[in-house]
Amino acid sequence: MSSDAVNPDLQSWFETPLGAYLLAFEQHYFDQEVADVFGFNAFQLGLSRQDFLRANRMPLHCRLFSPAEHAPGEQGTRMQADHHALPILGSSADLVLLPHVLEFSDNPHQVLREVARILMPEGHVIVSGFNPWSMWGARQAFERNSDAFPWRGQFINLPRLKDWMALLGLEITGGRMCCYIPPVAQQSWIHRVASLEALGDRWWPFAGGVYFLHAVKRVQGMRVITPQWKHSMVKSKRLAPVPHRVHNGEERLVARSREQDKNSK
Numbered sequence: 018m019s020s021d022a023v024n025p026d027l028q029s030w031f032e033t034p035l036g037a038y039l040l041a042f043e044q045h046y047f048d049q050e051v052a053d054v055f056g057f058n059a060f061q062l063g064l065s066r067q068d069f070l071r072a073n074r075m076p077l078h079c080r081l082f083s084p085a086e087h088a089p090g091e092q093g094t095r096m097q098a099d100h101h102a103l104p105i106l107g108s109s110a111d112l113v114l115l116p117h118v119l120e121f122s123d124n125p126h127q128v129l130r131e132v133a134r135i136l137m138p139e140g141h142v143i144v145s146g147f148n149p150w151s152m153w154g155a156r157q158a159f160e161r162n163s164d165a166f167p168w169r170g171q172f173i174n175l176p177r178l179k180d181w182m183a184l185l186g187l188e189i190t191g192g193r194m195c196c197y198i199p200p201v202a203q204q205s206w207i208h209r210v211a212s213l214e215a216l217g218d219r220w221w222p223f224a225g226g227v228y229f230l231h232a233v234k235r236v237q238g239m240r241v242i243t244p245q246w247k248h249s250m251v252k253s254k255r256l257a258p259v260p261h262r263v264h265n266g267e268e269r270l271v272a273r274s275r276e277q278d279k280n281s282k
Contacts, residue, residue: 026166027064027117027121027166027167028064028066029166030166030167031064031067033202034202034203034204034207035200035201035202035207038196038198038207039195039196039226039227040067042195042196042227043067043069043116043145043195043227044067044069046145046193046195046229047069047070047072047114047116047143047145048069048071048072049072050143050191050229050231051069051070051072051073051112051114051143052072052073052074054073054075054111054112054141055074055075055111056075056111056112056137056140057075057076057077057111058075058077058079058109058110058111058112059073059075059077059078059079059110059111059112059113059114060079060080060081060105060110060112060113060114060135061078061079061080061081061113061114061116062081062100062103062113062114062115062116062118062128062132063081063082063083063100063115063116063117063118064116064117065080065081065082065095067116068080069114069116070112070114073112075111075112077094078094079094079095079096080094080095080096081095081096081097081098081100081103082095082096082097082098083097083098083099083100100118100122100128100131101122101124101127101128101131102131103131103132103134103135105135106135107134107135108134108135108136108137108138109135109137110135110136110137110140111136111137111140111141112140112141112142112143113132113135113136113140113141113142113143114142114143115128115129115132115142115143115144115145116145117145117146117147117167117170118144119144119146119173119178120146120147120167120170120171120172120173121167121170121171125171125173125181126181129181129182129185129187130185133185133186133187133234136234137234138234138235138236139233139234139235140233140234141231141232141233141234142187142231142232142233142234143229143230143231143232144178144229144230144232145227145228145229146172146173146178146227146228146230147167147170147172147226147227148172148174148175148194148224148225148226148227148228149172149173149174150174150175150223150224151196151197151224151225151226152197152198152199152200152224152226153196153200153226153227154172154226156168156200157170157172175228175230178230179230182230182232186234186235186236186237187232187233187234187235188232188233188234188235189230189231189232190231190232190233191230191231192228192229192230192231193218193225193228193229194217194218194222194223194224194225194226194227194228194229195214195217195225195226195227195229196214196225196226196227197213197214197216197217197218197221197224197225197226198210198211198213198214198226200226
């Protein structure tokens with residue numbers, strides 16, 4: 018299953034009542050996470066009609082859309098690219114977003130490997146994905162063979178995704194879940210069960226329909242180079258000579274003669 022073929026249909030699903038409900042959560046989460054990530058180059062892979070980088074202050078924002086997608090109509094830098102072989106220089110990205118890219122790729126590990134390649138040391142990657150251990154995952158198990166979205170995707174469980182990230186040097190620094198409601202299609206039912214959302218984080222935090230992971234690329238042996246500040250050297254104070262007590266007359270004469278010799282010189 019190629020991500021190039023499913024992105025347009027997934028984008029259309031986000032226009033349904035359930036998709037719009039999820040999209041509001043995702044936009045809010047990405048706005049919070051990217052606001053304090055600094056650097057120069059930020060990239061978003063997939064769902065190019067949504068600007069999940071809008072709250073970030075980097076000078077370059079680029080949304081990469083697949084060959085099957087139409088170029089997004091909004092202003093901004095855009096690029097058509099295959100997610101399995103990104104046309105981006107290695108170690109050049111400070112931030113990469115992956116909104117529902119991995120579960121609709123025929124080789125999600127390769128996509129993640131490409132992201133690790135283009136990330137700079139201490140660069141950030143934020144992933145969103147559907148959780149198979151949830152009510153949404155249960156529905157996906159029943160509709161996996163259908164062409165309906167997003168249920169035809171290969172949902173990736175969190176332990177597996179965390180293992181992939183660890184192998185690529187991506188250290189998990191944050192994350193959360195959302196969409197604890199059943200995946201109902203009608204807007205009226207969404208309003209009826211919306212109260213379950215507030216209870217999810219407290220009573221079943223592992224069973225959200227969608228998860229988010231925030232990771233940072235760590236490179237072994239790297240150290241931060243700090244400026245070499247010049248400190249003024251404090252002059253050491255010389256100790257005063259200790260007076261020597263003279264016990265008898267001969268010593269007094271010797272000491273006096275030495276003092277006279279020093280003065281004569």
